[in-house]
Amino acid sequence: MTYSYMTHLVCPKCGKTYNPEEIHQLCVCGSPLLVDYDYEKLKHEWKKEDLISRQDNLWRYHELLPVKNEENAVTMGEGGTPVLPVAKMGEQYGIPALFMKDEGLIPTGSFKARGAAVGLSKAKELGVKKFAMPTNGNAGAAWSLYAARAGIEANIVMPVDAPVTTRKECAASGARLWLVNGLISDAGKMVGELVAKEGYYDASTLKEPYRIEGKKTMGLEIAEQFGWQVPDVILYPTGGGVGLIGIYKALVELQKLGWIAADKLPRLVAVQAEGCAPIVKAWEEGKRESEFWQDSKTGAFGINVPKAIGDFLVLDALYETNGCAVAVQESEIHTEQLEVASKEGLFICPEGAAVFAAAKKLRADNWIKEEDQVVLLNTGLGIKYADDLEVEFPVLEPGESLKIKGWEFGAIGRCGQH
Amino acid sequence: MTYSYMTHLVCPKCGKTYNPEEIHQLCVCGSPLLVDYDYEKLKHEWKKEDLISRQDNLWRYHELLPVKNEENAVTMGEGGTPVLPVAKMGEQYGIPALFMKDEGLIPTGSFKARGAAVGLSKAKELGVKKFAMPTNGNAGAAWSLYAARAGIEANIVMPVDAPVTTRKECAASGARLWLVNGLISDAGKMVGELVAKEGYYDASTLKEPYRIEGKKTMGLEIAEQFGWQVPDVILYPTGGGVGLIGIYKALVELQKLGWIAADKLPRLVAVQAEGCAPIVKAWEEGKRESEFWQDSKTGAFGINVPKAIGDFLVLDALYETNGCAVAVQESEIHTEQLEVASKEGLFICPEGAAVFAAAKKLRADNWIKEEDQVVLLNTGLGIKYADDLEVEFPVLEPGESLKIKGWEFGAIGRCGQH
Incomplete structure (x- = not known):
């Protein structure tokens, strides 16, 4: 039985192809590379029904x-995250069919686990021993821990303002971590220098072609979870944008296999914060690429990416699906995070909260219609950002009575913005 | 179709039965109550094969x-947590067939979600509007968030030393939370007073009969995940002990249904910390109940329970399965937590790390044999305790070079013990 139907790597810009048995990073033209499969053969040899008895993780x-040999799969049970109704928020927004896919329920607590699992499995298969990458926190944590499991050395550079939890995860994994008093773009330059000097594998966003293959499984799962009838709209918090590119790639691949209808794709929405919205600006101007966003700033740290290397792929996906890009305010992010926790019981990350705020806005603008089936991607656990939530509670001595009346405590605000 | 085959509540001490359509807390004799089902009818009407096409959560x-009406199920996709090989630790310990069930991959990041989901679903079905409970952190966080989803008011009392993350979760959910400068036993007394005064539903450990039904699904899952061939040993970090009681109940129920063999149960192991080991002491002395443990203290905060109301049920399960109880040192807990993260990529909670340390010890004592198939319960995410891990990393300015040589950073120790 063929475990993977991967055929080659291909450049989406210049069309050049590469042998997937060798290590490749970017195309010679500077573009990220994508993985291609033998869709014709797959169409004949792989059936939806084959999935029924398989385990509920992304390896189904x-x-x-792209992993050729099952033995190289480095797994901690990632994938199979639930799609949950968020009916109270849906009622509030006027979107009865509102759902949230919860990417907090995955190893390392964020959707970055998907990219790390597939990316590092393939790296292992290719014989990689050491890699380096910049990160806004969650990707570094995920890649560090999966690297520990794979037996590969991780070298990570992270802004000093990234969520502290993620550096604890790196520490526990035994990764080498540097903090930089700057942005992910600064971290990226330092990694670039290290890679050039030491010859390490470059695991920066889209500089290796396999992370996206892990991320695309979110799209495969959404299609399967909706019974191979895709929803109308999918909203995704967009920093590097790999998840959105991956979801789009997945859905197009499912169309090639005939598993979903050829005439409908969900409208994909890139959600950003007003303090860092290069994709939104490019989309509003009808451009195919974004410009570097000066002095970017947002508490939704994962989407603080001033210029994404795959911006053109994100914008393509928006244009091809009649989607859009939308920016939300910091205050809306904070409000929706607590609204969703207190109404739905879901303590989501700020990036996920941005997506809720965007759904509210797009419904108010009537871009989302009342009858639309809408899926919001929550990309990670709120508790990874727990330091950001300032709270106050009464502290009693043993034997004191609990006073119900006049109780006014709880979340009292945010610590200083990162 | 019958959704639940529950028949009645029964007291395991005096045998008195209760109507499950009414709210009941403890038996009049003071013992916790357990839920009974119509096993004979179930045996004829329910088949293992029915599970294959069901969703991978505990509602399968x-x-x-005990929930009679599916509409009352308050769910965020809990259950279906993976059983993962931990081969490197297994090799180190001399247990080739060593597995970890990862209860971090569940809403709210700990196994407490199972009890909260089923407990609050049933509370909702019974018309409960408000409840109160003491907690060591994770249960309070889980019950607060599930209560938000259920639309029930949560009143929580937690030691001020409990992991700070859990109070942030309570805050986000909008629960009423009080911190007490003492132990969970002090919190329990304060809740008792509130319950008596205000008539709130008492959701304290085993004071309502349904939390255990949620917890028992860990046992159902383990049996199913091992193809209905139960493993030889299951190790569980034991505070209140509900999970262990639940796993034992589940396995006995599966024997009644004939889904697992009648002649084999896994040897169940209660793992405690040396600073709080009442169950271990009772087991070593061959007693059926434990004594209050004075001045209890452990960084594995979830198992800092000086006297469990269900201690006799825990001890029964140990005696009935030829299991045992074992205490581990704080230093062993710390060591194993970092070992497991850096070798297996799994950043587990201290309670889970205690279980690893116990497996190592029991193997060294030859209580666990080389050929035993062993399952370790990791009850939650390490990141919920990230504050406890002290780390140090270099902080660079943008443009500085990353120095590979002489890099000596990472986890440098523990903050002061709680």
Whole structure:
């Protein structure tokens, strides 16, 4: 049985192809590379029904993943995250069919686990021993821990303002971590220098072609979870944008296999924060690429990416699906995070809260219609950002009575913005 | 179709039965109550094969859960946590077939979600509007968030030393939370007073009969995940002990249904910390109940329970399965937590790390044999305790070079013990 139907790597800009048995990073033209599969053969040899008895993790789609030998799969049970109704928020927004896919329920607590699992499995298969990458926190944590499991050395550079929890995860994993008093773009330059000097594998966003294959499994799962009838709209918090590119790639691949209808794709929405919205600006101007966003700033740290290397792929996905890009305010992010926790019981990350705020806005603008089936991606656990939530509670001595009346405590605000 | 086959509540001490359509807390004799089902009818009407096409969450076992009406199920996709090989630790310990069930991959980041989901679903079904409970942190966080989803008011009392993350979760959910400068036993007394005064539903450990039904799904899952061939040993970090009681109940129920062999149960192991080991002391002395543990103290905060109301049920389960109870040192807990993260990529909670340390010890004592198939319960995410891990990393300015040589940073120790 063929475990993977991968055929080659291909450049989406210049069309050049590469042998996937060798290590490749970017195309010679500077573009990220994508993985291609033998869709014709897959169409004949792989059936939806084959999935029924498989385990509920992302490896159930191994035919459409790049790892050739099952033994190289580095797994901690990632994938199979639930799609949950968020009916109270849906009622508030006027979107009865509102759902949230919860990417907090995954190893390392963020959707970055998908990219790390597939990316590092393939790195292991290719014989990689050491890698380096810049990160806004969650990707570094995920890659560090999966690297520990794979037996590969991790070298990570992270802004000093990234969520502290993520540096604890790196520490626990035994990764080498540097903090930089700057942005992910600064971290990226330092990694670039290290890679050039030491010859390490470059695991920066889209500089290796396999992370996106892990991320695309979110799209495969959404299609399967909706019974192969795709929803109308998917909203995604967009920093590097790999998840959105991956979801789009997944859905197009499912169309090639005939598993979903050829005439409908969900409208994909890139959600950003007003303090860092290069994709939104490019989309509003009808451009195919974004410009570097000066002095970017947002508490939704994962989407603080001033210029994404895959911006053109994100914008393509928006244009091809009649989607859009939308920016939300910091105050809306904070409000929706607590609204969703107190109404739905879901303590989501700020990036996920940005997506809720965007859904509210797009419904108010009537871009989302009342009858639309809408899926919001929550990309990680709120508790990874728990330091950001300032709270106050009464402290009693043993034997004191609990006073119900006049109780006014709880979340009292935010610590100083990162 | 019958959604639940629950028949009645029964007291394991005096045998008195109760109507499950009414709210009941403890038996009049003071013992916790357990839920009974119509096992004979279930045996004829429910087949293992029915599970195959069901979603991978704990509601797949709804026939053996107490919620009568599916609409009352308050769910965030809990259950279906993976059983992962931990081969490197297994090699180190001399246990080739060593597995970890990862209860971090569940809403609210700890196994407490199972009890909260089923407990609050049933509370909702019974018309409960407000409840109160003491907690060591994770249960309070889980019950607060599930209560928000259920639309029930949560009143929580927690030691001020409990992991700070859990109070942030309570805050986000909008629960009423009080901190007490003492132990969970002090919190319990304060809750008792509130319950008596205000008539709130008492959701303290085993003072309502349904939390355990949620917890028992860990046992159902383990049996199913091992293909209905139960493993030889299951190790569980024991505070209140509900999970262990639940796993034992589940396995006995599966024997009644004939889904697992009648002649084999896993040897169940209660793991405690040396600073709080009442169950271990009782087991070593061959007693059926434990004594209050004075001045209890451990960084594995969830198992800092000086006297468990269900201690006799825990001890029964140990005696009935030829299991044992074992205490581990604080230093062993710390060591194993970092070992497991850096070798297996799994950043587990201190309670989970205690279980690893116990497996190592029991193997060294030859209580666990080399050929035993062993399952370790990791009850939650390490990141919920991230504050406890002290780390140090270099902070650079943008443009500085990353120095590989002489890099000596990472986890440098523990903050002061709670």
